[in-house]
Amino acid sequence: MSNVRRLRPVWAGTSPDVTGTPVQPSLDEVGTPLSDVTFVVVDLETTGGTPVDCAITEIGAVKVRGGEVLGEFQTLVDPGGPVPPFIQVLxxxxxxxxxxxxxxxxxxxxxxxxxxDAVLVAHNAPFDIGFLKAAAARTAHPWPGNRVVDTVRLARRVVTxxxxxxxxxxxxAALFGATVTPNHRALSDARATVDVLHALLGRMAPLGITHLEDLATATDPVPGEVRRKRSLADHLPDCPGVYLFRGPGDxxxxxxxxxxxxxxxxxSYFTSAEKRGRIQEMVRIAERVDPVPCATPLEARVRELRLIAEHAPRYNRRSRNPERMPWVRITSEPYPRLSVVREVRDDDGAAYLGPFSSAGAAALAVEALHEAFDIRQCTRRLPVVAPAGASACVLADMGRCGAPCVGGQDVAAYAEVVARVRHAMVADPAPVIAAHAARLGALVDQQRYEEAGTVRDRLGAYLRGASRAQRMDPLARCSELVAAGRLPDGGWExxxxxxxxxxxxxxVDRRTDPRPVIATLRATAEHVPAPVAPAPAxxxxxxxxxxxxxxxxxxxLVEVVGTFAYPVRSALAxxxxxxxxAAHTRLLTGDAAPARAADPGVVVPRTA
Incomplete structure (x- = not known):
């Protein structure tokens, strides 16, 4: 152990803000300042260039923190063989x-x-750390996984x-006036590397690299004006939540x-890890980041959606207009039909699929239902009694429609078809799957694979829309539901x-009774008016x-006010x-037991 010596670390102290003015951020909020980090600067001498067939002959290391040398480590090492002549000369x-x-x-x-528990530093770190890891593997010592800093990479960033x-x-060492001249001996080279490290960190401080967390991306090819904006994150808390980048006009x-x-x-937005062009553009013009701390990750995700819908930020690409998401609706009229709508209404007899991500997906779901059921596809409103002289469309001639427009079906007969369509929309997709399975089999046998792909997409759109509506419907009708999820620390979310x-x-933590907290939540929670199901509020x-x-x-589930249950025969499967x-085919051939219950009913999610 050498005598303690004090070095002035020019990188310790204040950091610049985005305007270049030195500021002193709160150290409790921005991470670990470099002046508080313990570095172990290490250098090795070896018998050759690769750890596969060469060995370590000397280890030298200097432990330093905040400019103060805390200790030194130096020893020769028996490599288990002779030292090559050129290594002896070097x-x-x-x-x-x-x-x-x-x-x-x-x-x-x-x-x-x-x-x-120190950060390892070496000049050309892959060489030295590679030898140390190989030695650990050969001697069955677990490698502790210290963070590693390579002064060569840092120098390439700031030395021209x-x-x-x-x-x-x-x-x-010559450029920075190191107090020790490197001479290919481990301890001397480690001491010289300490001086070089301090000088390099001093040059990086104006770039916003003032904390240990900054070193992870210190060598990223990030423009200086972007990296300096890392101070925008200094005040943010270390917890889940939502963040809002704000521009010059707030x-x-x-x-x-x-x-x-x-x-x-x-x-992470101020490092090379951010590759999205539009986000890089946003970072350059941002002037402030506002945090919205949240109690749980679920709350953070929900608040993000709500804030995007509220502010419609131009750099977000997620859905900003939920009210415009399309639904498939079976209309409420004497001879109902399927239509794509943008609003769920409280009409007697109406049923819905969705919502869908696009009108195209909704149209595919309509086609899937038309494939399975002979429901009319014309769009005009039909009278209860067909007028004299009315003519049917080609679908009637093909046997794909009962032709209520010309009196081929009365209201009662047509209502039976509509009831089957409604059941497939809100409960059991089996008839739609069966119709598409038969169609797919025929197309594949004829090697008409492009048409088979279209039929597959049609069925997929229907299944996704039906599943989404059937999942949302019971929750939309439920006036209150309280649930608890166990946390890794034994508490409850x-x-x-x-x-x-x-x-x-x-x-709540594991030492806190959650029941009073639940009572408080129920008393103070947001009042939510009932929506028109299956659309949620x-x-x-x-x-x-x-x-x-x-x-x-x-x-x-802790408590449910209302009914929270899914159909047994549903598209959720x-x-x-x-x-x-494939499941439908197995049922037909008897190769597998039915995946759904034989009798219609409901399945209630598990409760506590």
């Missing part, structure tokens, strides 16, 4: 010098203890060719979410949902998030058309 380490030196299996545990002919340790440019740490997520909308959420994507959370393992057709 390093001055001879075979004779290594006689009696400890082998690596005795030296390595001492070095690992010396560098415990005009300043130094190359980025070798000797060149950098307008919301972009809304995003983090389910773990707002600070870490926002910082509590969620209160009203008509498919997240109305309140909270976390929220953005459909919000209800999807809530349902996905409810279906997680370990989530239990299979939304993939290929799987649905």
């Amino acid at each position: 390093t001055g380490i001879t075979t004779t010098m290594l006689m009696g030196a400890p082998p690596i299996d005795e030296v390595l545990p001492a070095f690992l203890e010396f560098s415990r 060719r005009d300043e130094a002919p190359n980025h070798k340790l000797s060149s950098l 307008e919301v440019l972009y809304v995003g979410t983090s389910t773990t740490s707002l600070r870490r997520r926002v910082r 509590l969620v209160l949902v009203r008509h498919g909308r997240l109305a309140a959420t909270a976390r 929220a953005h459909p994507e919000e209800t999807d998030l809530v349902l996905a959370w409810l279906e997680q393992p370990g989530v239990r 299979d939304t993939d058309p290929a799987s649905a057709v």
Whole structure:
């Protein structure tokens, strides 16, 4: 152990803001300042260039924190064989010098203890760390996984060719006036690397690299004006939540979410990890980031959706107009038909599929129902009694429509067809799957694969729309639902949902009785008016998030006001058309037991 020596770390202290003015951020919020990081600067001498057939002959290391040398480590190592002549000339380490030196299996545990919980630093780190990892593997010592900093990569970031002919340790030591001249001996080279490290970090401070977390991306090819904006994340909390990038006019440019740490997520926008062109453009014009801390990841995702819908940021591409998502509706009239609508209405006899992501997907679902049922496809409203002289369309001649327009079916007969269509929409998709399975089989036998692909897409659109409506409908009708999910630390995540909308959420630790918290949630939660089911009282994507959370393992229902149940014979079993057709085929051939119950009914989700 050497005497303690004090170095002035020019990189410790203030960091610049986006205007270049030095500021002192709160160290509790921005991460670990470099002045508080313990570095172990290490250098090795070896018998050759690769750890496969070469060995370590000397280890030198310096432990430093905040400019103060805390300790030094130096030892020769017996490589288990002679030192090549050219290595002896280069390093001055001879075979004779290594006689009696400890082998690596005795030296390595001492070095690992010396560098415990420290950040390893080396000049050309892949070389030195590669030898150390190989030695650990040969001696059956687990590698601790320390963070590693390579001063060569840092130098390439901030030292130009005009300043130094190359980025070798000797060149950098001369450039920065290191107190020790490197001489190919491990401890001397490690001491020189300490001075080089401090000088490099001093140059990086104006680029916003002032904390340990910044070093992970210090060598990223990020423009200086972008990297300096990392200070926008300094005040953000280390918790789940939503963040809003704001522009020069305080307008919301972009809304995003983090389910773990707002600070870490926002910082990633100022590194080379961000590849999206439109987001890079947004970062350049952003002037502020506003956080919205959330109690749980579910709340963060829901708030993100709501804020996107509220502000319609120009750099977000997610759905901003949930009210415009299309549905497939069976109309309420004497001779109902299928139509694509943008609104769910409270009409007697109406049934809905959806919502769909696009009008094209909704149209495919309509075609799927037309394939399975002889429901009329004309769009005009038909009178109860067909007028004299009316003529039927070609579908009637093909046997694909009962022709109520010309009196081929009365209201009662046509109502039987509509009842089967409605049942396929709200409960059992089996008739639609059967019709498409038969059609697909015929097309494949004729090798008409493009048409088969269209039929498959049609069935898939129907199954997804039916599944979504059948999942949302019971939750939209449920006036209140309280559920609890077990957290990894033994606590509970509590969620209160009203008509498919997240109305309140909270976390309690394992030492807290959740029942009083639930009572508080119920008393203070948002009032949610009942919607027209199956449309929920929220953005459909919000209800999807809530349902996905409810279906997680370990989530239990605590209390339900109303009925929360799914149809037994529903589209929830299979939304993939290929799987649905395969399951239908197995049922027909008797190769598998029925996947659904034989009798119609409901299945109630598990309760606590």
